[in-house]
Every structure is written in C-alpha cells, then in structure tokens.
Amino acid sequence: MVKAVLFDLDGVITDTAKYHYRAWKKLAEQLGISFDRAFNENLKGVSRKDSLDLILKHGNKENQYTSEEKEDLMEEKNTIYLEMIEQLTPKAILPGIHSLLEDLKEKGIKIGLASASKNGPMILEKLEIATYFDTIANPAEVKRGKPFPDLYLTAAKQLNIEPQECVGIEDAKSGVEAILAANMVAIGVGDKDTLQGAQYVVENTEQLNTELILSVWSKVYES
Numbered sequence: 001m002v003k004a005v006l007f008d009l010d011g012v013i014t015d016t017a018k019y020h021y022r023a024w025k026k027l028a029e030q031l032g033i034s035f036d037r038a039f040n041e042n043l044k045g046v047s048r049k050d051s052l053d054l055i056l057k058h059g060n061k062e063n064q065y066t067s068e069e070k071e072d073l074m075e076e077k078n079t080i081y082l083e084m085i086e087q088l089t090p091k092a093i094l095p096g097i098h099s100l101l102e103d104l105k106e107k108g109i110k111i112g113l114a115s116a117s118k119n120g121p122m123i124l125e126k127l128e129i130a131t132y133f134d135t136i137a138n139p140a141e142v143k144r145g146k147p148f149p150d151l152y153l154t155a156a157k158q159l160n161i162e163p164q165e166c167v168g169i170e171d172a173k174s175g176v177e178a179i180l181a182a183n184m185v186a187i188g189v190g191d192k193d194t195l196q197g198a199q200y201v202v203e204n205t206e207q208l209n210t211e212l213i214l215s216v217w218s219k220v221y222e223s
Contacts, residue, residue: 002217003165004134005104006155006179008045009115011171012189012205014092014127016085016117017044023081024055027073033059045172047116047145048074082119088126095206101132103210110134112155114168114178116145135159147174149182156182164221167213170198185217 028035043051056062113136124130135158142150168179171189179186188195200216
C-alpha cells in the first residue's frame with residue numbers, strides 16, 4: 001500500500017514559480033540575454049545550476065564564465081528571489097493542499113518534499129506547514145537533479161520506505177520523469193499533454209485528495 005506521498009514544491013504546494021521567473025529574467029537581462037515566459041518553461045523543475053547553464057547556452061555565453069563566476073551568478077539570482085518571497089504567508093498555499101496534508105497525517109501516511117529548490121525548508125516555514133513533513137530531500141546533496149530520480153530516491157531512503165510504496169506529485173515534465181525513473185507512481189498537476197507520462201493528471205491541486213492518491217496507486221499495481 002501507499003506509505004509515503006512525496007511532493008514537489010513550486011506549482012504543487014505553492015506557486016513561487018512567478019518569482020523564479022522574475023529573478024531569472026532580471027539576471028539574464030543583466031547578462032544581455034533575452035528571457036521570456038516561453039523559454040522559462042525549460043526551467044520548470046530544474047536545479048539552479050542547470051537553469052543557469054540553460055540560460056547561458058540560450059544566450060551563447062556558456063563558455064564565458066568560470067565555475068566561481070557561475071556560483072556568484074546563482075547566488076545573485078537567489079538573493080533577488082529571496083527578496084521577492086520575503087512576504088510569503090500561508091495564504092500562498094495552493095487550494096486543497098493544506099487539507100490533503102492534514103488527511104495524510106491523520107492516516108499515518110508519511111509526507112516528504114522532493115524539490116529542486118534549496119529554499120524548500122524556509123518556504124515551508126513561511127507557509128507554516130513544515131511540521132507536516134517527515135523528511136526533506138536536500139538537492140545540494142544529490143549528484144543529479146530532475147529528470148533523474150535521485151531526489152525522490154533520497155526522500156524514500158530517508159523515510160526508510162521502498163520506492164514502490166511511494167506516490168510523487170509534480171507539475172513539471174522533468175519532475176514526472178524523475179518520479180517514474182524512481183519506480184514510483186506519478187500524479188501530475190496541470191496539462192495532460194505535457195505530463196502524459198504520469199499515471200494520472202489533475203487540472204489543479206484542488207482535485208487532489210487521499211482517496212484519489214490511493215486509488216491511482218492501487219490501479220497501477222493491480223494492472
């Protein structure tokens with residue numbers, strides 16, 4: 001049976017994606033690189049380092065910066081982002097998520113965070129839901145980001161739960177791929193065509209509930 005539900009952060013628990021977009025856009029334009037929402041889609045679910053590499057490649061500047069300079073650029077982007085989310089409150093939790101966390105907790109199902117965001121713990125604190133989470137996979141401690149399964153496998157290992165007993169929830173294609181690569185059941189939030197690899201896709205977080213999660217997992221293992 002399902003013993004753990006592992007969540008992505010941006011677009012699943014809260015929508016801080018708009019702040020990431022604004023921060024990356026500001027940095028890119030400082031570097032003389034064009035940046036719009038269409039290109040920003042490539043960065044969904046992607047780590048900070050990989051996002052910067054994609055932006056620099058997009059601007060044909062991938063060989064113009066040293067590793068140290070790239071670290072400085074990532075830190076500058078994060079500083080811009082942190083200033084933007086300073087006023088984040090529990091009102092920013094996406095519809096249905098708080099009640100889902102409460103229900104999972106009541107049913108004894110473990111809850112984990114598998115986000116590429118290094119700011120995950122801080123954001124959960126601002127949203128006042130950190131106590132619901134039994135574990136948080138640290139993206140700084142895994143070798144590979146999404147679409148590789150490392151974050152999800154790390155979260156399962158920290159919970160001492162087998163991957164097959166976990167359900168992952170994502171809003172990005174790379175995230176769904178990471179869940180599937182970890183041999184877990186994937187539920188997507190958003191566009192069915194984009195997230196077609198997931199075993200089930202809901203249009204929005206309000207449609208998520210424990211019964212649905214258990215049902216999707218059961219259908220995968222009964223088929």
